[in-house]
Amino acid sequence: MRGAWAGLxxxxxxxxxxxxxxxxxxxxxxxxxVLFFPSQLVCTEALLAEAAAPGAGSRPCPCPLPRGDCAxxxxxxxxxxxxxxxxxxxxAFSSPQLACAVQLxxxxxxxxxxxxxxxxxxxxxxxxxxxxxxxxxxRHDQESGYMHHKFAIVDGRMLLTGSLNWTTQAIxxxxxxxxxxxxxxxxxxxLDEFERIWEEFDPRNYRSFPKDNK
Amino acid sequence: MRGAWAGLxxxxxxxxxxxxxxxxxxxxxxxxxVLFFPSQLVCTEALLAEAAAPGAGSRPCPCPLPRGDCAxxxxxxxxxxxxxxxxxxxxAFSSPQLACAVQLxxxxxxxxxxxxxxxxxxxxxxxxxxxxxxxxxxRHDQESGYMHHKFAIVDGRMLLTGSLNWTTQAIxxxxxxxxxxxxxxxxxxxLDEFERIWEEFDPRNYRSFPKDNK
Numbered sequence: 001m002r003g004a005w006a007g008l009x010x011x012x013x014x015x016x017x018x019x020x021x022x023x024x025x026x027x028x029x030x031x032x033x034v035l036f037f038p039s040q041l042v043c044t045e046a047l048l049a050e051a052a053a054p055g056a057g058s059r060p061c062p063c064p065l066p067r068g069d070c071a072x073x074x075x076x077x078x079x080x081x082x083x084x085x086x087x088x089x090x091x092a093f094s095s096p097q098l099a100c101a102v103q104l105x106x107x108x109x110x111x112x113x114x115x116x117x118x119x120x121x122x123x124x125x126x127x128x129x130x131x132x133x134x135x136x137x138x139r140h141d142q143e144s145g146y147m148h149h150k151f152a153i154v155d156g157r158m159l160l161t162g163s164l165n166w167t168t169q170a171i172x173x174x175x176x177x178x179x180x181x182x183x184x185x186x187x188x189x190x191l192d193e194f195e196r197i198w199e200e201f202d203p204r205n206y207r208s209f210p211k212d213n214k
Numbered sequence: 215m216r217g218a219w220a221g222l223x224x225x226x227x228x229x230x231x232x233x234x235x236x237x238x239x240x241x242x243x244x245x246x247x248v249l250f251f252p253s254q255l256v257c258t259e260a261l262l263a264e265a266a267a268p269g270a271g272s273r274p275c276p277c278p279l280p281r282g283d284c285a286x287x288x289x290x291x292x293x294x295x296x297x298x299x300x301x302x303x304x305x306a307f308s309s310p311q312l313a314c315a316v317q318l319x320x321x322x323x324x325x326x327x328x329x330x331x332x333x334x335x336x337x338x339x340x341x342x343x344x345x346x347x348x349x350x351x352x353r354h355d356q357e358s359g360y361m362h363h364k365f366a367i368v369d370g371r372m373l374l375t376g377s378l379n380w381t382t383q384a385i386x387x388x389x390x391x392x393x394x395x396x397x398x399x400x401x402x403x404x405l406d407e408f409e410r411i412w413e414e415f416d417p418r419n420y421r422s423f424p425k426d427n428k
Contacts, residue, residue, distance in 0.1 A: 034403040038359060091377070145252060145387030148377050161391065163305070163364050163377065173359030175411065177375065179393065179400065186393065189248040197389065 030182035037176035039071035044097050051080045072171050076101050082154045085111045087194045089149040092120040092165040099127035103134050114138040115197050117147040139201035159187045244396035251390035253285035258311050265294045266318055286385050290315050296368045299325045301408045303363040306334040306379040313341035317348050328352040329411050331361040353415035373401045
């Protein structure tokens with residue numbers, strides 16, 4: 001009788017172990033990616049249309065650009081995966097495609113917060129005005145130095161950071177990099193930095209006189 | 215007799231396991247760090263003097279700056295840990311302290327290679343001329359876009375990358391970040407990018423006419 005119980009216990013232990021291994025193996029591997037730019041020029045309309053209304057991405061786009069995968073489309077895809085929150089801490093933001101993706105997320109109910117550089121956002125082509133007009137919260141510095149970060153945090157779980165300003169020039173012409181990491185430790189460090197800056201750049205702290213010359 | 219052998223085998227197995235665990239636990243944890251700027255202003259003379267000649271760092275420095283740890287001193291320490299190679303891929307390089315560290319590594323026999331942006335290296339305060347004068351290999355772009363990366367690879371094992379250009383303005387006044395990672399996968403991706411650019415920027419490929427206006 002004692003032998004039968006021992007056999008049963010051993011079988012249960014083996015089953016438990018097999019189950020644990022199976023769950024562990026099915027757990028999606030954290031994202032670890034590096035995107036290098038300049039990005040090939042491809043059509044991103046289908047990607048944005050699909051994110052706006054499922055099924056719409058299958059309609060043909062009349063533009064002459066080739067279809068396919070590129071660093072920009074991969075960056076867009078990572079951003080469009082946001083379901084709850086998106087923090088952006090960007091020196092310069094003038095890319096229409098990336099602005100389109102951010103507005104789309106805002107319309108979808110994702111809480112978007114943007115921190116940017118006051119001098120850069122006043123430059124021609126900046127998308128910051130459009131984002132504000134769409135109702136997205138934006139805060140900027142009033143410092144003598146630049147708010148020179150270029151990072152994004154998706155759903156408090158994925159960090160995108162590197163040398164890339166979100167401009168068409170940077171995407172299409174410069175040598176740039178963006179690291180994509182699903183890594184709790186790094187995400188926490190950047191989220192803490194974002195919250196620090198967000199509080200510091202609270203409009204209640206803005207001075208009324210113009211920014212000092214940089 | 216058979217029991218004695220079995221006991222001996224079990225003891226050997228236990229000893230082997232204990233040894234393996236001890237080696238594994240003593241293996242240094244891979245570096246994972248984030249440096250945020252602006253950096254506090256501290257004296258870095260002792261750090262550089264110590265790296266140039268062990269023992270020299272204990273001599274008092276007459277400068278009025280406080281002593282202590284800061285983002286710049288931590289960045290310097292990571293760089294000065296190089297023993298074999300240092301790859302630098304930097305849009306702008308005008309920080310005298312960082313240039314001093316790079317020259318010191320070069321004198322110590324570390325193979326230093328620098329890739330930079332042609333337009334930026336022609337700007338006032340750039341340290342690139344000094345590095346070249348010291349015999350360090352430098353290559354630059356001849357493209358219409360910017361060579362906008364800001365990364366370093368130490369001994370082919372540690373990656374330092376982020377938003378920080380190596381300028382005094384960026385270090386002392388801007389909001390910036392540098393990720394420090396000892397991570398084989400990311401280091402390989404950036405080293406491959408460096409080697410690609412290094413080959414592309416081979417002086418034999420330079421055109422003789424001036425760079426197009428950006």
